[in-house]
Amino acid sequence: MLRNYLKIAWKVLLRRKFFTFISLFGISFTLMVLMVATSLFDHAFGPQMPERETDKLLFVNMMRSELEQGTQSGPPSYYFLNRYVRPLETPEQVSINSVYVTVNSYVDNRKLALDLKFADAAFWEILDFNFLEGKPFGKQEVENASRVAVINESTRKQYFGTGEAVGQEIEVDQVKYRVIGVVEDVTVLRLHSYADVWVPITLRSRDFKNNGMHGEYFATIKARKASDIPAIKEEYARMMQQVPIQNPKEVKALHSYAESVLESFARTFLGNGHEDKVGLLYGILAGITLLFMLLPTINLVNINISRIMERSSEIGVRKAFGASSSTIIGQFIVENIFLTLLGGLLGFALSAAVLALINDSGIITYADLGLNLRVFGWGLLLCLVFGLISGVYPAFKMSRLHAVEALKGGSK
Amino acid sequence: MIRHLFKLIWNRRKSNFLLITEIFVSFMVLFAVLSLVIYNYSNYAKPLGFNYDNVWQLSPRPNSDSTALNVQVQEQLLRRIRDFGEVESASLSSSNTPFAFSMMNTSLSYGKTKDLLANFYEVQDDFKDVMQLEVREGRWFGPQDDASRHEPVVINGMLKEKLFGEEEAVGKLIPVNDSTNYLVVGVVDYFRAYSEYNADEPAFFTRINLSKNKDRLWSSLLLRVKPGTGVAFEEKMVKELSGIAKDWTLEVATLEKMRQGKAKLTLVPMIALGLVCGFLIFNVALGLFGVLWYNINKRYAEIGLRRAMGATAGQIYKQFLGEVFVITSFGLLLGCFFAGQFLLLGVFSLSTDIYVLAILSAITLIYILVSCCALYPSRQAAAIHPATALHEE
Numbered sequence: 001m002l003r004n005y006l007k008i009a010w011k012v013l014l015r016r017k018f019f020t021f022i023s024l025f026g027i028s029f030t031l032m033v034l035m036v037a038t039s040l041f042d043h044a045f046g047p048q049m050p051e052r053e054t055d056k057l058l059f060v061n062m063m064r065s066e067l068e069q070g071t072q073s074g075p076p077s078y079y080f081l082n083r084y085v086r087p088l089e090t091p092e093q094v095s096i097n098s099v100y101v102t103v104n105s106y107v108d109n110r111k112l113a114l115d116l117k118f119a120d121a122a123f124w125e126i127l128d129f130n131f132l133e134g135k136p137f138g139k140q141e142v143e144n145a146s147r148v149a150v151i152n153e154s155t156r157k158q159y160f161g162t163g164e165a166v167g168q169e170i171e172v173d174q175v176k177y178r179v180i181g182v183v184e185d186v187t188v189l190r191l192h193s194y195a196d197v198w199v200p201i202t203l204r205s206r207d208f209k210n211n212g213m214h215g216e217y218f219a220t221i222k223a224r225k226a227s228d229i230p231a232i233k234e235e236y237a238r239m240m241q242q243v244p245i246q247n248p249k250e251v252k253a254l255h256s257y258a259e260s261v262l263e264s265f266a267r268t269f270l271g272n273g274h275e276d277k278v279g280l281l282y283g284i285l286a287g288i289t290l291l292f293m294l295l296p297t298i299n300l301v302n303i304n305i306s307r308i309m310e311r312s313s314e315i316g317v318r319k320a321f322g323a324s325s326s327t328i329i330g331q332f333i334v335e336n337i338f339l340t341l342l343g344g345l346l347g348f349a350l351s352a353a354v355l356a357l358i359n360d361s362g363i364i365t366y367a368d369l370g371l372n373l374r375v376f377g378w379g380l381l382l383c384l385v386f387g388l389i390s391g392v393y394p395a396f397k398m399s400r401l402h403a404v405e406a407l408k409g410g411s412k
Numbered sequence: 413m414i415r416h417l418f419k420l421i422w423n424r425r426k427s428n429f430l431l432i433t434e435i436f437v438s439f440m441v442l443f444a445v446l447s448l449v450i451y452n453y454s455n456y457a458k459p460l461g462f463n464y465d466n467v468w469q470l471s472p473r474p475n476s477d478s479t480a481l482n483v484q485v486q487e488q489l490l491r492r493i494r495d496f497g498e499v500e501s502a503s504l505s506s507s508n509t510p511f512a513f514s515m516m517n518t519s520l521s522y523g524k525t526k527d528l529l530a531n532f533y534e535v536q537d538d539f540k541d542v543m544q545l546e547v548r549e550g551r552w553f554g555p556q557d558d559a560s561r562h563e564p565v566v567i568n569g570m571l572k573e574k575l576f577g578e579e580e581a582v583g584k585l586i587p588v589n590d591s592t593n594y595l596v597v598g599v600v601d602y603f604r605a606y607s608e609y610n611a612d613e614p615a616f617f618t619r620i621n622l623s624k625n626k627d628r629l630w631s632s633l634l635l636r637v638k639p640g641t642g643v644a645f646e647e648k649m650v651k652e653l654s655g656i657a658k659d660w661t662l663e664v665a666t667l668e669k670m671r672q673g674k675a676k677l678t679l680v681p682m683i684a685l686g687l688v689c690g691f692l693i694f695n696v697a698l699g700l701f702g703v704l705w706y707n708i709n710k711r712y713a714e715i716g717l718r719r720a721m722g723a724t725a726g727q728i729y730k731q732f733l734g735e736v737f738v739i740t741s742f743g744l745l746l747g748c749f750f751a752g753q754f755l756l757l758g759v760f761s762l763s764t765d766i767y768v769l770a771i772l773s774a775i776t777l778i779y780i781l782v783s784c785c786a787l788y789p790s791r792q793a794a795a796i797h798p799a800t801a802l803h804e805e
Contacts, residue, residue: 022698029691101473104664106647113665173661174654206475295441295692298434299699305430306706363680 027343077215095122103173117195134181145202149177300390316406325399336391344383435743461602511670550582550598562595571614716801732790
């Protein structure tokens with residue numbers, strides 16, 4: 001039966017090429033935009049190199065002091081993370097690393113603005129960087145505050161062209177470092193891992209003495225297993241209640257959270273920095289998606305109705321031979337989904353092209369957007385939803401035609 | 413004729429309902445995108461009020477907690493920079509330099525105006541030469557302000573208008589708290605520092621007085637270099653300054669680069685939105701064309717009858733165009749009603765004329781679009797011969 005439906009659908013598609021073109025154009029374009037958006041979302045929040053195990057990772061990137069008047073918020077200090085976050089018992093590992101700073105270097109009369117990050121040894125154990133050559137620095141180098149650096153691919157190209165980099169010296173911000181490893185570029189959207197050059201955190205030991213709560217550091221926490229995440233959050237909240245407030249005259253309360261990138265994004269932009277707003281963020285995203293799909297859907301429904309009207313005699317014959325309304329609805333929905341999937345295929349090809357364009361244009365530093373399986377799955381789901389939405393109404397309308405009227409050639 | 417058209421549309425309201433919805437949604441999309449574009453463009457068209465080419469920003473970040481030492485280093489840095497032959501002028505500034513990502517604002521009250529939010533910039537006397545500001549009334553800061561009892565400020569045109577309206581602003585005192593007042597010494601026309609696409613907001617400058625604020629560090633240093641000065645000098649300068657400020661991090665950026673970064677933030681989303689919107693509308697146009705063509709083909713018999721009764725081709729043509737315009741107007745009326753709510757409620761606090769302009773251009777665009785879609789099918793309808801049409805029945 002299904003094979004017959006598909007055969008009919010194919011023949012109908014070929015019958016009115018202009019209409020087929022309109023439908024396919026609309027579907028493929030709509031899906032392309034949604035796929036590109038999904039891919040961007042995945043790039044920022046999904047499991048990607050170097051944060052591959054997102055379900056086991058939590059980040060600390062904010063410290064809010066509620067003052068008598070207003071609030072002060074920003075990254076926490078090394079002192080706070082080292083004294084209160086590192087000793088937590090539930091996590092497997094805690095890494096403390098600095099917010100990246102942009103520094104200048106001059107190479108053969110060219111200026112390079114490099115983003116420099118100070119990291120500890122745990123940073124490399126928690127995250128999965130792809131090493132092209134060499135290795136990360138370990139505990140020993142961090143303890144000795146050695147001047148060693150891990151650089152990314154683009155920096156290697158800027159300094160050494162195509163040659164080997166490990167063992168060479170680079171000068172960053174008037175300081176010489178020995179290169180010990182080269183990693184693949186990390187996109188700038190991965191705020192907690194991104195940099196051009198990573199060096200041992202102990203080179204910034206002067207910051208360790210500052211015992212305020214605000215500073216320029218992040219913590220990356222790794223859980224033993226994904227189910228430990230709620231326990232870590234609870235332990236973190238308990239720990240926050242025990243942190244003494246240094247100047248109670250001015251500061252009323254301190255807030256800081258261990259959370260995923262998405263949670264922290266929602267909290268910062270929708271929850272004034274302290275309310276959990278992931279649900280709302282998903283709601284807003286779903287709303288925008290629906291609104292965006294509304295126009296092409298109406299358009300498709302419009303065209304579908306016109307196309308189905310042409311086939312009223314076919315429906316009349318089938319009804320006269322005893323087909324029920326639901327059979328007819330089923331047939332049209334199958335046809336529609338077939339058409340949408342066809343448009344979906346085109347959409348995939350289009351989105352691959354657009355993503356390649358975005359990667360090449362350098363709009364997002366080191367972006368490496370692609371269609372992976374997850375994005376592909378989302379795209380397929382969107383296709384089906386789209387096909388159903390645009391197919392149900394016309395099919396329903398047609399199935400209610402009386403056999404006699406349909407045979408006469410449709411209704412008003 | 414119009415009434416007759418309305419009757420025709422009304423009788424077929426069920427089949428036209430979807431078309432009307434489509435027009436309505438397209439209008440809303442266009443209205444939203446056009447509002448954004450018009451808003452950004454109207455800001456872009458205003459003068460910035462300063463000149464950013466050949467201006468560099470140096471951000472010195474100290475390494476020790478000893479304030480006394482840091483202040484000393486800061487003074488040495490400033491002196492050394494002014495000694496370079498390539499540097500025309502230099503000024504310390506708060507972190508909110510032009511095109512930087514930092515903002516500082518405070519609320520001012522004067523007379524009837526309460527709590528007006530204004531951006532403030534802490535700058536030195538040389539800032540006027542560095543950014544090449546034009547003072548419209550009064551004067552810029554000078555050494556005579558050293559002994560001033562009140563804190564001197566220079567305000568921009570927007571702030572003057574909001575606080576003083578038509579009155580003279582120079583010489584007026586703006587109360588800050590019980591003990592200090594701002595004394596307005598001058599007015600500059602515009603100063604829009606955050607981005608080229610930002611609105612003209614109230615702003616004022618306060619004066620950095622190094623002999624007074626002995627323990628303050630300023631996060632930025634702006635310098636104007638001679639035209640044609642490039643990376644070679646930058647490297648030389650950073651090397652020398654590193655010798656003075658040992659272990660400090662010195663970051664140099666050109667204002668042109670910062671401007672490009674800021675512009676990208678506005679332009680990229682706007683272009684992406686524009687492209688998406690353009691494709692949506694193109695898609696709608698194709699669909700509209702298809703549906704109209706199909707509908708007209710379906711009304712073959714009706715047209716044949718009218719031709720046989722003596723209607724001219726021109727009349728048929730007009731009838732179909734008229735029908736499409738009536739449908740479109742229904743959709744647009746609905747759209748204007750919703751868009752009007754934005755206007756009345758003042759959502760997003762955009763000015764009224766931007767909304768009105770956006771509504772008008774969206775209406776014009778939609779009308780152009782539907783007439784393009786309707787021309788060909790209507791012409792086809794007008795070309796029908798009554799004999800063939802009636803023969804079909």
